[in-house]
Amino acid sequence: MNSDDPDQAERKMRFLYALRSKGVTDKRVLTAMEKIDRGAFVTGIFAERAYEDVPLPIACGQTISQPSVVGLMTQALDIGPRDKVLEVGTGSGYQAAILSVLARRVYTVDRHRMLVREAEAIFRELGLPNITARVVDGSFGLPEQAPFDKILVTAAAEDPPGPLLAQLRIGGIMVVPVGQSDHVQSLIKVRRGPSGYEYDELRAVRFVPLLEGIAQD
Ligand code: SAH
Numbered sequence: 001m002n003s004d005d006p007d008q009a010e011r012k013m014r015f016l017y018a019l020r021s022k023g024v025t026d027k028r029v030l031t032a033m034e035k036i037d038r039g040a041f042v043t044g045i046f047a048e049r050a051y052e053d054v055p056l057p058i059a060c061g062q063t064i065s066q067p068s069v070v071g072l073m074t075q076a077l078d079i080g081p082r083d084k085v086l087e088v089g090t091g092s093g094y095q096a097a098i099l100s101v102l103a104r105r106v107y108t109v110d111r112h113r114m115l116v117r118e119a120e121a122i123f124r125e126l127g128l129p130n131i132t133a134r135v136v137d138g139s140f141g142l143p144e145q146a147p148f149d150k151i152l153v154t155a156a157a158e159d160p161p162g163p164l165l166a167q168l169r170i171g172g173i174m175v176v177p178v179g180q181s182d183h184v185q186s187l188i189k190v191r192r193g194p195s196g197y198e199y200d201e202l203r204a205v206r207f208v209p210l211l212e213g214i215a216q217d
Contacts, residue, residue: 016030088138158179
């Protein structure tokens, strides 16, 4: 966002106000979300709605998540500056960009090659060197980079995928929407302790489904 433009400055203020009023109160998360311009990740006819707190369509029939949900998920992960984070579901790349401001290293994966390529181009443009994007079926995680301090899944699974649970470091946190794709789902926070996993339900959400395999388009 160009903050010299008074309209843009006002939109930005409203954007941050909407985040706070929906429970995004962590200062580091708000600062990261102020820094990363959502407008860079939404193109075409929806670009003018980039600063509204709504999910919007992106390429390949997918969606960029609602900013307040992005903020709440990021906040729930409690990311520290030394964390290595895995995001499953790159989509537009917006969420990965926010994570990259807070974490040491971000791996983000998507089953659509085109989304990964486009997101990589934006990461380069914005100068975000600590994000690596890969085309893989993220239900299996990214074993060659595991374990991760934090894992964020931005597509709904029927259950938290086993390989992702296994790739979470002890002491780590995973946030994942769980439930059937055409229903309201629950956002679950999973903590891996020394002797098992603890599950907390955060709120109702609605995400596109976690699908199997690499997309063929
Ligand atoms: N985090 C994104 C929004 C994600 S939309 C953003 O900030 O814009 C969900 C994404 O999950 C879609 O891009 C979809 O292609 C991807 N996805 C669904 N199933 C997947 C799987 N098994 N592996 C990797 N990505 C998957």
